[in-house]
Amino acid sequence: xxxxxxxxxxxxxxxxxxxxxxxxxxxxxxxxxxxxxxxxxxxxxxxxxxxxxxxxxxxxxxxxxxxxxxxxxxxxxxxxxxxxxxxxxxxxxxxxxxxxxxxxxxxxxxxxxxxxxxxxxxxxxxxxxxxxxxxxxxxxxxxxxxxxxxxxxxxxxxxxxxxxxxxxxxxxxxxxxxxxxxxxxxxxxxxxxxxxxxxxxxxxxxxxxxxxxxxxxxxxxxxxxxxxxxxxxxxxxxxxxxxxxxxxxxxxxxxx
Numbered sequence: 507x508x509x510x511x512x513x514x515x516x517x518x519x520x521x522x523x524x525x526x527x528x529x530x531x532x533x534x535x536x537x538x539x540x541x542x543x544x545x546x547x548x549x550x551x552x553x554x555x556x557x558x559x560x561x562x563x564x565x566x567x568x569x570x571x572x573x574x575x576x577x578x579x580x581x582x583x584x585x586x587x588x589x590x591x592x593x594x595x596x597x598x599x600x601x602x603x604x605x606x607x608x609x610x611x612x613x614x615x616x617x618x619x620x621x622x623x624x625x626x627x628x629x630x631x632x633x634x635x636x637x638x639x640x641x642x643x644x645x646x647x648x649x650x651x652x653x654x655x656x657x658x659x660x661x662x663x664x665x666x667x668x669x670x671x672x673x674x675x676x677x678x679x680x681x682x683x684x685x686x687x688x689x690x691x692x693x694x695x696x697x698x699x700x701x702x703x704x705x706x707x708x709x710x711x712x713x714x715x716x717x718x719x720x721x722x723x724x725x726x727x728x729x730x731x732x733x734x735x736x737x738x739x740x741x742x743x744x745x746x747x748x749x750x751x752x753x754x755x756x757x758x759x760x761x762x
Contacts, residue, residue: 507523507524507525507526508520508524508525508526509526509527509528509530509546510528511528511529512526512527512528512529512530512531512532513529513530513531513532514526514532515532515533515534515536517534517535518532518533518534518535518536518537518538518552519536519537519538520532520538521538521539521540521541521542521558522540522541523540523541524538524540524541524542524543524544525542525543525544526544526548527544527545527546527547527548527564528546528547529546529547530544530545530546530547530548530549530550531548531549531550531551532544532550533549533550533551533552533569534552535552535553535554536550536551536552536553536554536555536556536569537552537554537555537556538550538556539556539557539558539559539560539588540558540559541558541559542556542558542559542560542561542562543560543561543562544561544562545562545563545564545566546564547564547565548562548563548564548565548566548567548568549566549567549568549570550562550568550569551568551569551570551571552569552584553569553581553582553583553584553600554568554569554583554584554585554586554600555583555584555585555586556568556586557586557587557588557589557590557613558588558589559588559589560586560588560589560590560591560592561590561591561592562592562596563591563592563593563594563596563619564594565594565595566592566593566594566595566596566597566598567595567596567597567598568584568586568592568596568597568598569584569598569599569600570597570598570599570600571599571600572599572600572601572602572624572625572626572643573599573624573625574602574604574625574643576602576604577602577625580602580603580607581607582600582601582602582603582607582608582609582625583600583601583607583608583609584598584599584600584601584608584609584610584611585608585609585610585611586598586610586611587611587612587613587614587631588613588614589613589614590611590613590614590615590616590617591615591616591617592617593616593617593618593619593621594619594620595619595620596617596619596620596621596622596623597621597622597623598611598617598622598623599623599624599625600625601625601626602625602626602643604626605625605626605643605644606626608626609623609624609625609626609627609628610627610628610629611623611627611629612629612630612631612632612633612649613631613632614631614632615629615630615631615632615633615634615635616633616634616635617635618634618635618636618637618639618655619637619638620637620638621635621636621637621638621639621640622639622640622641623635623641624640624641624642624643624644624645624661625643625644626643626644627641627643627644627645627646627647628645628646628647629641629646629647630647630648630649630650630651630667631649631650632649632650633647633648633649633650633651633652633653634651634652634653635653635657636652636653636654636655636656636657636673637655637656638655638656639653639654639655639656639657639658639659640657640658640659641653641659641663642658642659642660642661642662642663643661643662644661644662645659645660645661645662645663645664645665646663646664646665647664647665648664648665648666648667648668648669648683649667649668650667650668650701650705651665651666651667651668651669651670652669652670652671652698652701653665653671653675654670654671654672654673654674654675654688655673655674656673656674657671657672657673657674657675657676657677658675658676658677659671659677660676660677660678660679662757662758663677663678663679663680663681663758664680664681664752664756664758665677665680665681666680666681666682666683666684666685666748666749666752667683667684667748668683668684668698668701668702668705669681669682669683669684669685669686669687669698670685670686670687670698670701671686671687671688671692672686672687672688672689672695673688674690675687675688675689675690675692676689676690676691676692677691677692677761678691678692678758678761679691679692679756679758679759679760679761679762680752680756680758680759680760680761681694681760681761682722682749682752682753682756682760682761683745683748683749683752684697684698684702684715684719684745684749685697685698685719685761686698687761691761692761693761693762694719694723694761694762696719697712697715697716697719699712699716702715707745710743711743711745714739714742714743714745714746715743715745715746715749717739717746718736718739718743718746718749718750721735721736721739722736722749722753723762729753729759729760733750733753733754736749736750736753737750
């Protein structure tokens, strides 16, 4: 299962039933979980911990030093969960000591070709980053979010759960949960109605989320003025509470 022309550092820990193709390099302080498939010409450096059932296609670069000029070789980390797919030429960098020293990726995510996850990012579960989408340092991406092809996300921005960005979007502020955004710079375009249906949200929940969106974006209220109405709606619909919490905790401000 491990090709004779793969280079494996003696300190690397490889799980059971792992496939590693020719010319791939697995460095020191790398832990690879069971049932992981690594194509040819993949580079994985540590400290990096990878869970089970992940797939890495050719020319992916995982766990490399970050591109932050402040980085001075500190032993920062990358953690990856289970059942993720990293397509051709993905780049995922370790963290920096200016943050928690950790880049973390959850499970069941799809990173299409040429996507980039920078230092100190936190990516949840079931996220899709389409071709050439890139997130800068310290970005957080919630569960089930979708970033369209060539989306660029500014550092420290937060993308909420079930949010959606259209292709070629430039995201400079936080995108709340359930919201679709597009443009350069990105602005809100409605709720991710189809995505919520596919994930089993009830009609009542989607209606409440749509009402919350109208309060936040179409009522001529400031964000602060909209919050009491959102909290009142959240008393009956916890999904709206997720949106309200996100908006209140936003440090960069939300897309408007």
